Amino acid sequence: MSTQITGRTSAYILAGGAGTRFWPFSRSLRPKPFLRLFGGRCMLDDTRHRLLAVLGDGAIHYVLGERLAPLLAELSSPPPAANILVEPAARNTLGAVLLATAHASLRGPDQIAVMLPADHYIPDEEAFAGDFLRALDAADGGAIVTLGIKPTCPDTAYGYIEASTHASGPHAVQVKRFVEKPDRKRAEEYLAKGDFYWNSGMYFFKVSHMLEELQRINSAFTAAVEELARCLKAGDRDALARCFLELPSISIDYAVIEKAKQILLIPASFGWSDVGAWDAVAALNGGAQKGHEALIDCNGSKVVSAEGGPFVAMLGVNDTLVISTGDAVLVLDKNRAQDVRKVVDLLRELGREDLL
Amino acid sequence: MSTQITGRTSAYILAGGAGTRFWPFSRSLRPKPFLRLFGGRCMLDDTRHRLLAVLGDGAIHYVLGERLAPLLAELSSPPPAANILVEPAARNTLGAVLLATAHASLRGPDQIAVMLPADHYIPDEEAFAGDFLRALDAADGGAIVTLGIKPTCPDTAYGYIEASTHASGPHAVQVKRFVEKPDRKRAEEYLAKGDFYWNSGMYFFKVSHMLEELQRINSAFTAAVEELARCLKAGDRDALARCFLELPSISIDYAVIEKAKQILLIPASFGWSDVGAWDAVAALNGGAQKGHEALIDCNGSKVVSAEGGPFVAMLGVNDTLVISTGDAVLVLDKNRAQDVRKVVDLLRELGREDLL
Numbered sequence: 001m002s003t004q005i006t007g008r009t010s011a012y013i014l015a016g017g018a019g020t021r022f023w024p025f026s027r028s029l030r031p032k033p034f035l036r037l038f039g040g041r042c043m044l045d046d047t048r049h050r051l052l053a054v055l056g057d058g059a060i061h062y063v064l065g066e067r068l069a070p071l072l073a074e075l076s077s078p079p080p081a082a083n084i085l086v087e088p089a090a091r092n093t094l095g096a097v098l099l100a101t102a103h104a105s106l107r108g109p110d111q112i113a114v115m116l117p118a119d120h121y122i123p124d125e126e127a128f129a130g131d132f133l134r135a136l137d138a139a140d141g142g143a144i145v146t147l148g149i150k151p152t153c154p155d156t157a158y159g160y161i162e163a164s165t166h167a168s169g170p171h172a173v174q175v176k177r178f179v180e181k182p183d184r185k186r187a188e189e190y191l192a193k194g195d196f197y198w199n200s201g202m203y204f205f206k207v208s209h210m211l212e213e214l215q216r217i218n219s220a221f222t223a224a225v226e227e228l229a230r231c232l233k234a235g236d237r238d239a240l241a242r243c244f245l246e247l248p249s250i251s252i253d254y255a256v257i258e259k260a261k262q263i264l265l266i267p268a269s270f271g272w273s274d275v276g277a278w279d280a281v282a283a284l285n286g287g288a289q290k291g292h293e294a295l296i297d298c299n300g301s302k303v304v305s306a307e308g309g310p311f312v313a314m315l316g317v318n319d320t321l322v323i324s325t326g327d328a329v330l331v332l333d334k335n336r337a338q339d340v341r342k343v344v345d346l347l348r349e350l351g352r353e354d355l356l
Numbered sequence: 357m358s359t360q361i362t363g364r365t366s367a368y369i370l371a372g373g374a375g376t377r378f379w380p381f382s383r384s385l386r387p388k389p390f391l392r393l394f395g396g397r398c399m400l401d402d403t404r405h406r407l408l409a410v411l412g413d414g415a416i417h418y419v420l421g422e423r424l425a426p427l428l429a430e431l432s433s434p435p436p437a438a439n440i441l442v443e444p445a446a447r448n449t450l451g452a453v454l455l456a457t458a459h460a461s462l463r464g465p466d467q468i469a470v471m472l473p474a475d476h477y478i479p480d481e482e483a484f485a486g487d488f489l490r491a492l493d494a495a496d497g498g499a500i501v502t503l504g505i506k507p508t509c510p511d512t513a514y515g516y517i518e519a520s521t522h523a524s525g526p527h528a529v530q531v532k533r534f535v536e537k538p539d540r541k542r543a544e545e546y547l548a549k550g551d552f553y554w555n556s557g558m559y560f561f562k563v564s565h566m567l568e569e570l571q572r573i574n575s576a577f578t579a580a581v582e583e584l585a586r587c588l589k590a591g592d593r594d595a596l597a598r599c600f601l602e603l604p605s606i607s608i609d610y611a612v613i614e615k616a617k618q619i620l621l622i623p624a625s626f627g628w629s630d631v632g633a634w635d636a637v638a639a640l641n642g643g644a645q646k647g648h649e650a651l652i653d654c655n656g657s658k659v660v661s662a663e664g665g666p667f668v669a670m671l672g673v674n675d676t677l678v679i680s681t682g683d684a685v686l687v688l689d690k691n692r693a694q695d696v697r698k699v700v701d702l703l704r705e706l707g708r709e710d711l712l
Contacts, residue, residue, distance in 0.1 A: 024669070294702050297692075310666060310682065311711055313380070313699045316689035320673055326666065329685050333672035336653075343669045346650050355667055 005136045006059075008111050011051050012100035015044050015064040015118035016087055020344040021277045021337070024328035025306055028356050033064075033118035034071045036288040036307070037281050043119040045075050050122060053129040061085055061103065062118075063096045088241035093252040095244055097203070098221060101210055102228035109208035112139050115252070117201045120274050121284060127270035131170065138172040138264050139204035144213065144257060145172065146204070148197025148265040149272045154187035157276055159199040159253070163265055166195055175263040178253060197265060200272060203257065213260045221256065277337035278304065278330075282321050292324075300334060328355050361492045362415075364467050367407050368456035371400050371420040371474035372443055376700040377633045377693070380684035381662055384712050389420075389474035390427045392644040392663070393637050399475040401431050406478060409485040417441055417459065418474075419452045444597035449608040451600055453559070454577060457566055458584035465564035468495050471608070473557045476630050477640060483626035487526065494528040494620050495560035500569065500613060501528065502560070504553025504621040505628045510543035513632055515555040515609070519621055522551055531619040534609060553621060556628060559613065573615045633693035634660065634686075638677050648680075656690060684711050 015033040019026065025035045033044040041049065044062075051060050062072055063085045072079055085099055097115055104113035114136070122128050131147055139145045148161050164176035178199065182190065190196035205213075214221040224243055231240035248255070257263065273280055281287075282302035293303035293312045300319040303312045309324035321337070323330040330343065347355050371389040375382065381391045389400035397405065400418075407416050418428055419441045428435055441455055453471055460469035470492070478484050487503055495501045504517050520532035534555065538546065546552035561569075570577040580599055587596035604611070613619065629636055637643075638658035649659035649668045656675040659668045665680035677693070679686040686699065703711050 024667075294699060294706065294708075296695075296698050296702060310680075311380075311684040311708070312687065313684065313703070314687045315695060315699055316692035317673075317676055317687055320676070320687065322685070322687055324666075324685065328667040328669065329678070329680065331668065331670045331673055331676065331678055331687055336672035339652075339671060342652050343650060343671055346652060347669070350650065352650075352667070 005112060005140050006055055008107070009055060009114060009136055010059055010061060010104045010107065010111060011055055011114040011116060012061045012063050012085070013044060013047050013116050013118045014093060014096045015062055015068065016090060016096055017119070020341045023340055023344050024323060024325045024330050024355070029067065030071065031068065034074070037275065037286045038121065038284065039288060041076065042074070047116060047118050048075060050125050050128050053125055054132050058083070061100065063087060063100055065090065088244045090249065091244060091247045092249045094250050094255045095247045097252040098225050098247065099228055099244065101207060102225045103232055105207045105225065105229045106233055111207045112136055113205055113207060113210070115203040120200070120272060122270050122272050124270040131266055131268050131270065134170055134172070135204040135266050138266065139206055142206065142209050143262045143264045144203055144205045144210065144260050145264045145266060147200050147202045147268045149200050149268050151191050151196060151198055154184060154191045155198070156181055156184055156187050158274070160190050161197045161199050161265055163195045163197065170266060170269055172264040172266050175265050178258040197267065199253070200268065214256065216261070217256055217259045278321050278323055278332065278340065279334055279337035282334070361468060361496055362410055364463070365411060365470060365492060366415055366417060366460045366463065366467060367411055367470040367472060368417045368419050368441070369400060369403050369472050369474045370449060370452045371418055371424065372446060372452055373475070376697045379696055379700050380679060380681045380686050380711065385423065386427065387424065390430070393631065393642045394477065394640065395644060397432065398430070403472060403474050403476070404431060406481050406484050409481055410488050414439070417456065419443060419456055421446065444600045446605065447600060447603045448605045450606050450611045451603045453608040454581050454603065455584055455600065457563060458581045459588055461563045461581065461585045462589055467563045468492055469561055469563060469566070471559040473630070476556070476628060478626050478628050480626040487622055487624050487626065490526055490528070491560040491622050494622060495562055498562065498565050499618045499620045500559055500561045500566065500616050501620045501622060503556050503558045503624045505556050505624050507547050507552060507554055510540060510547045511554070512537055512540055512543050514630070516546050517553045517555050517621055519551045519553065526622060526625055528620040528622050531621050534614040553623065555609070556624065569616045570612065572617070573612055577612065634677050634679055634688065634696065635690055635693035638690070
């Protein structure tokens with residue numbers, strides 16, 4: 001049955017995000033999905049490789065802005081133009097998902113579309129593949145399906161999803177509600193209750209089912225999908241851009257998913273991180289160049305080296321991260337990883353566009 | 357009178373030291389005197405430039421080991437071979453000073469020899485020149501003369517010199533005794549007493565006077581100077597090496613100066629630092645590449661950049677020094693500057709000779 005479903009599945013890797021939290025690895029023309037944060041492949045290429053266990057390369061699509069499209073040539077197997085969906089502007093995930101849905105709809109109402117963030121960390125490819133197939137199966141039955149991550153700590157940086165029934169094993173459960181990033185106290189409650197999951201941002205749905213949901217939630221979205229599909233088929237880029245630009249810039253979660261009637265969650269069996277900032281990369285032992293450091297009398301400190309970055313030695317420095325690239329090095333307090341944007345802002349003020 | 361004296365003065369810059377405390381600027385073939393710790397000139401070239409206010413280039417000599425001699429070609433005006441005295445081996449400052457004394461003796465017993473460390477920080481060239489001339493004058497009268505540095509804090513890293521009388525103005529005073537690096541309590545006493553000076557390691561003496569002192573202290577030293585002079589004159593490098601290798605490897609202070617009968621001290625009128633480690637460089641606002649850093653929410657932290665080193669940004673990190681070169685970056689607790697040798701030792705263990 002799986003082969004039957006995968007044969008009519010289209011995956012869409014959403015790689016449109018920008019973000020300055022990964023300076024000095026990230027630059028204005030090289031956002032997070034294109035960084036080699038963990039070994040020799042960039043995050044996006046890792047995402048693609050995970051999919052290759054279940055899908056052919058031809059079923060994998062990339063949704064991103066025009067100025068980033070050339071970076072796809074760096075993938076270990078560059079995709080053909082037909083697999084690249086260019087967003088005419090940034091319209092958050094709503095724009096990307098509606099464009100992807102339009103694209104999938106051209107293959108028929110039974111096509112299963114899968115939306116995947118481009119820059120999450122999922123080392124266990126085998127476990128991912130199993131959950132992926134289960135999610136396809138559930139989506140084929142007529143539901144929007146997501147993979148929920150079992151919380152390991154009361155993290156306040158993630159959105160949570162409450163299941164309406166207690167999950168046993170890797171079976172789909174009904175979603176009761178989505179909750180925004182909670183404060184510490186609530187996060188601890190969610191963790192204790194046990195029926196809460198982190199929102200991975202991965203969605204599986206049959207085109208026909210999504211169109212039904214959209215029609216109910218906001219018929220303008222159905223109309224947009226139909227118009228985008230028409231433009232894609234006709235190759236009418238100008239009309240596509242006009243339609244796309246009329247979409248509000250909001251997240252698909254907020255605009256659609258949270259309002260959907262039937263959402264199922266499959267508890268993920270794999271380890272996961274959305275790798276929000278440098279502290280996460282350090283905790284996951286990231287870096288593209290290993291053995292290029294020497295630490296003496298340092299507690300809680302880490303070095304993350306890009307290829308071509310200088311050797312880094314640390315002496316007597318605690319809870320400090322050093323991010324090393326060929327032309328710029330960032331030394332930061334481990335607890336300030338969320339503030340790296342301030343460095344980028346300062347560099348812009350200083351007129352150091354060469355480093356941005 | 358000054359011109360009369362400077363006309364028969366030979367200065368010897370002692371550049372033989374090694375040291376690993378300035379890694380990653382310093383490497384096995386580039387010790388501290390050849391580092392650009394303050395602006396575009398290396399320490400040795402700065403020392404030479406200070407002398408040019410009072411002496412011709414031809415009167416300035418360099419005493420150092422054979423493998424470092426090629427680095428002299430990097431000076432803003434490379435010295436001729438005749439001004440380079442190569443030490444056949446490392447014999448601490450005793451070897452260097454006796455070799456320099458032998459060299460000066462070839463110009464006659466009235467020649468005034470000046471011994472100068474190659475790697476001290478003295479930004480006020482004019483004040484230095486004035487003190488230098490006063491010291492020559494005092495040495496011409498028959499004494500070993502040193503410039504004493506008025507302590508500004510109870511530093512425990514310097515040797516101290518006690519004057520026998522209270523100095524008033526820049527006039528020479530008798531030296532009562534030399535004291536080794538004191539503990540904190542003693543250093544505070546010395547500072548409070550006021551007749552104590554830091555030992556700058558600069559010595560001025562007439563050849564004839566030094567030979568008298570040596571004869572009294574250890575006649576083997578006189579014999580060594582005479583033999584070294586003979587070898588220099590004859591160009592007999594093998595015999596010179598044999599004689600030099602027989603010298604004990606101890607400091608000139610310990611072997612000779614502290615035992616001399618007549619030592620005068622002139623209180624230096626210039627600011628001074630021996631620049632013992634990275635914390636001193638940072639305190640003196642060193643670095644060869646300025647404006648190549650951005651610090652946000654950092655207290656007591658500093659960046660010292662070599663030319664060609666990466667840009668360094670620091671965020672929320674206190675009391676931390678970052679030393680940046682093209683192929684290696686050192687991040688260290690400000691109070692651990694004395695331990696940089698440990699990093700060098702570790703790199704050797706790791707087989708990273710490419711970084712040493």
